[in-house]
Amino acid sequence: MFFDYLRYYTSPFIQILTGIGVYIGGPYVWIGIATLPVLAVLESLLPRDMKERKINNAFLAYIPVWISAVLNTLLYVLLAWRIGMGDYTVIEMIGGTLSVAWLGVVVGVPSLHELYHQRGYLAQLVGTYSQVIYLDCMRNIAHMIGHHLDVGTSKDSDTALRGRDFYTFALAAVVHSTKTAMELESDALEKRGKGRWSIHHRLWKAILAQVVFQGILFAIGGLPALICGLSGVLLARIWVEMFNYFQHYGQVRLVGKPIARRHVWNHLSPLSRVITFEITNHADHHINAYTPFYKLKPDTASVKVPSVFVCFCAALIPPVWYKLIIQPALKEWDLTQASNEERELAREQNLRAGWPDWFAKQQESSAA
């Protein structure tokens, strides 16, 4: 039980390690980004972790989430301060920025997601505005109002159609989710009798937060720190879409039909679960978004997919992603998990994507 509390300090540990690397400089600035290939290899050797956590004390459980949430932003500040010392080469700046941006994605997205799904005022505030690190302080609007309702359907910008590569998906998802958030916010203001772009619009608060954040980086580290800061958050903005890409890729659900456990992918490798505060232990989060991360039950009947780190790498190379990761998983999903109506949708998507028609093969073999 003690270890169940302790294991979630893996993320703060990696963040601190990254911070030390940034502080020392030289080749050590790459420590953060190097965790991606290292974890990808390491987790491929580990069996899936299907256990539930034995955690009862919410206060203790949330300490590492809060630490990680704060460290995300502090890593950018540390990088700016280190750049401001003046002895960083351009290569070191690139390495440091990549490391900090990557941590902002792999730890930032899950820790802030956990906080903005909370009901406490402070948790929501920190969870929302710390999202400056991926340039998306309005993310939770589209996430809660759009994604949680539409997941798996054609209406969901976070669910990639079969055959769509990561690069096309990410650009479309950035545009779509931003537009959704803006429109929802404007509509809401109008219903309350305020102007569509009144001062109460969350866009202005998001811009203010970003200006303050980048202003601090500039004040500490000058222009190079500002450039690194802006590059980092821009890169991270694209990168965060990768979470959606591999957590929902190719899933189908009929609009209006209830969301079931099968409608998301679950990456249940042990480090994937721990480092992302269980965001990859995903099924129950979409059934009940209230469930705190440590109470999510792994869906032991779900289709097996590799660790998030392998998926992060594979998604960058579309043929690898299609052939080795997602087609085998979707084939199993289509044939053993989908409803009859979903099978029809799935088959249409498969044919449109030019993928093998495994439904036809199944019919042939059952006829034989």
Next chain:
Amino acid sequence: MSLLNALGFGKASRTVNIQPADVSFEASKNKSILESALSQGLAMPHSCTVGTCGTCKCKLISGKIRELTNFAYVLSEEELRNNIILTCQAVAKTDITLDVEDFEPKRLNPPADFTGKIVEQKTITHDIREVTLELDRPIKFDAGQYIQMSVDEIFGARSYSFAMPPTESGNKTISLFIRRVPEGQFTGMLFDGKLDNVEFKMHGPAGNFWLRDGKGPMICIAGGSGLAPVLSILEEAVKSPIGRPCVVLFGARTQNDLYGIERLKAIEKAWDGAFVFAPVLSHEDDSSPWQGARGFVNTAIGDVAGTYISDETDVYMCGPPPMIDAATETLIELGINEHRIHFDKFFDASHGVIRHE
């Protein structure tokens, strides 16, 4: 929001009163109103829990709340004006009163005495009939439950599962699957038409065999006339898609003992998720062209339902006691949690009408 409250100080909870049911509960200031209600076993209407679907909409009659996400994203201008709130996205700032019309804590219907008469007997296999009875008034029951019936002439009551799903207002006409027990007094008279004009004493509903909440796959195993409660549960479940994979294994002796196939096909068509139906025959002639599974039903569970075995798989079984015993053993070997295997002990004991005869 004062700083003290934000940091977690101040009174820990507020009282929420629900009208017109007049039920009160304590709501934590770090939980939504819905979440507090659910944690105390109160069945508040809800679905998405993220402030989108609108299922938890209700009217705030008095008191103040904090919006977790802006209600205006989903509520209309008129709803906002009329103090409609989303309980899944509201925290009580003061003691509050809500108007929740369809608030109804889930509980089973208490059993009562009825009288009934047979209105139709339909042969569905060589030894099973679908018997339709007209009761003196509608009975409310949960899918999967059973009713007891007795006549003055014969000692003891027989229990039979409802072979149909319930309707909201209760059912005055009920149907049961009744198998003729060799040399059985009760079923002998019934099959011979000697009970056609008799007034039965009925008592029910009863039994713990009903559909549990859950998210894992479902495996249903039926043998003989035990298909009745399985059809009842599945036809009820299909009305509100529950999104769970479902496997139905139907154990029978030969093809002549299979029935209910059309109803199972209709369920399969409407089922929200994977649905596998596998008849398993134990005494089908070797020379027959039957291509399905053969053997006792328990021997087919691993092959047919193996993909769907997880620690959250729920099993519903109904059939002769030896089948239940054998299948339970197989299921436990396959890794199913014992407490997730549901069958009605009393139902089983009395379903083997032999015990009384």
